[in-house]
Amino acid sequence: xxxxxxxxxxxxxxGIGVLGGTFNPIHRGHIHAALAVIEALxxxxxxxxxxxxxxxxxxxxxxMAPAEARLAWAELAAAEHAQLSVDPLELDRVxxxxxxxxxxxxxxxxxxxxxxxxxxxAFIDLPSWRAPETLLTLCHVAxxxxxxxxxxxxxxxxxxxxxxPFAFSEDGQVARHRxxxxxxRRLAINALDISATEVRRRLxxxxxxxxxxxxxxxxxxxxxxxxxxxxxxxxxxx
Ligand code: ATP
Numbered sequence: 001x002x003x004x005x006x007x008x009x010x011x012x013x014x015g016i017g018v019l020g021g022t023f024n025p026i027h028r029g030h031i032h033a034a035l036a037v038i039e040a041l042x043x044x045x046x047x048x049x050x051x052x053x054x055x056x057x058x059x060x061x062x063x064m065a066p067a068e069a070r071l072a073w074a075e076l077a078a079a080e081h082a083q084l085s086v087d088p089l090e091l092d093r094v095x096x097x098x099x100x101x102x103x104x105x106x107x108x109x110x111x112x113x114x115x116x117x118x119x120x121x122a123f124i125d126l127p128s129w130r131a132p133e134t135l136l137t138l139c140h141v142a143x144x145x146x147x148x149x150x151x152x153x154x155x156x157x158x159x160x161x162x163x164x165p166f167a168f169s170e171d172g173q174v175a176r177h178r179x180x181x182x183x184x185r186r187l188a189i190n191a192l193d194i195s196a197t198e199v200r201r202r203l204x205x206x207x208x209x210x211x212x213x214x215x216x217x218x219x220x221x222x223x224x225x226x227x228x229x230x231x232x233x234x235x236x237x238x
Pocket of ligand 1: 020024119198
């Protein structure tokens with residue numbers, strides 16, 4: 001056991017990870033991050049969970065590919081790695097895809113708290129999620145650093161009052177829930193500087209995306225034409 005600042009900072013290997021996302025589309029950054037966390041924490045596997053109706057990503061100008069297409073691309077990406085799989089459970093529910101509901105279902109199914117993988121960019125938005133204080137009692141959280149990498153710690157990124165039930169390691173990189181026993185830890189993975197936003201931008205500009213997407217995903221995304229450049233004739237259509 002590793003005890004720092006009164007907090008047990010060790011993790012038991014063998015948990016199951018969950019990487020939820022819009023996956024609009026799934027890219028090499030997601031896959032690389034999932035594999036890096038499996039390696040770092042000794043996870044058994046990671047399940048990719050595409051969001052059907054992402055509660056926080058419904059506005060803006062971004063093209064949102066249909067959920068069925070985003071699911072199919074995630075399946076193509078996962079098929080290349082034995083430790084990755086896809087669960088379509090959020091597509092079977094009506095209404096917004098709240099992570100809380102997904103984690104409740106998976107925790108019950110697996111009989112253990114899932115390890116929820118999240119980029120630090122998304123983790124700092126946690127207060128705007130549904131019932132984050134409950135979510136943090138149902139799963140462990142691996143907070144993955146992602147370019148542009150920020151200095152910082154879980155202690156700094158977890159605002160009050162969400163931090164109240166947690167004890168922190170001295171360096172602030174690990175937090176443990178005093179009653180639920182769940183943990184949150186910052187994982188400095190060697191993340192790839194890839195975002196779905198950049199993938200969509202390149203596709204809309206007619207630029208190649210092979211370096212950003214797993215090969216079968218690149219083929220399927222390009223063939224779908226979903227993020228393709230708008231031709232001048234389409235632009236003039238009333
Ligand atoms: P967008 O650019 O459209 O906002 P995205 O690339 O951030 O999309 P999401 O599907 O929103 O992709 O991300 C799902 C999860 O994966 C989030 O927790 C996000 O922080 C994380 N993630 C996305 N890209 C990376 C990456 N390159 N490295 C590590 N984590 C990532």
